[in-house]
Amino acid sequence: MSKEKKYRKKKKLGHYPFISVIFSMTLALFILGLFALLITTTTSLTKVIQQNVEMQVYLKSNLSEPQQLRISKSLASKEYILNEENIESIRFISKKEAAEKFIEETGEDFMQFLGDNPLKDAYIVKISPEYHSSQKMEEVQKDIENLNGVFEVIYTNNMVQSINENITKISIVLLSISILLFIVISILINNTIKLALFSQRFLIRSMQLVGATKGFIRKPFIYRSILHGIISSIIAAGLLFGLLTYGSQKLEGLAELQNQKMLLIIFSGLIITGVFIACFSTYRAMQKYMAMSLDELY
Structure with missing residues (x-):
């Protein structure tokens, strides 16, 4: 009886192995947040240098x-x-x-x-x-x-020229890496969710066969993806805060380069990004599985 209940629980609509999803999303969002912190710290350092010309x-x-x-x-x-x-x-x-x-x-x-x-x-x-x-x-x-x-x-003319040139180069490099990193992380989260939903493909088809609408089928999966996105974002933000606190204790002057307002924006941005990518990836995966034929599902 207990095995039957466990089996039914696994097959409940919208429920799928989520540990790997949360782990992958947390890791991806942590890397994204870490790079965002690097950008803000570099920007603050650049501002300090400019203020001392x-x-x-x-x-x-x-x-x-x-x-x-x-x-x-x-x-x-x-x-x-x-x-x-x-x-x-x-x-x-x-x-x-x-x-x-x-x-x-x-x-x-x-x-x-x-x-x-x-x-x-x-x-x-x-x-x-x-x-x-x-x-x-x-x-x-x-x-x-x-x-x-x-x-x-x-005034030191060569130093001013060097500062301007280096700031321009650093800005271009950071912008390029940011775009590339966001694309890679989006693909990683998308593939992770797609694999997680793979185990639900036959249940999705069963719901279609009994006349359930696409919106009804998608709803529990979307709600679940929002929850996973929030959990992953909070864990990633917590790890970043811990790392930043530890770094401020070990590196003199690092705390002065941190902007509390920017940190709040970064942590809020992680939650929004995590929820958006999770929902979008879930929606695309659901559309794909609902459009497959029975032969393709196998």
């Missing part, structure tokens, strides 16, 4: 404090100066402070030989990412040099 604005000698303050206000009013919360866009370094830093780094007191401090007061200004192209950086340099009291403006 600086120009050194050296002032003429013997400027008074009001003159220095006027230059600071003029710089702050420029649209190409980075304007971000919690970031110091304009920083003043006196020639005394610069000399002390030089002596600390090199261990040589050059003022003992020269008898004077030849360094100049300077402002270190951060440039907005919109102006990081070579042409715009040159325009910014010339504009600052035209300010009254400015002696010279210096």
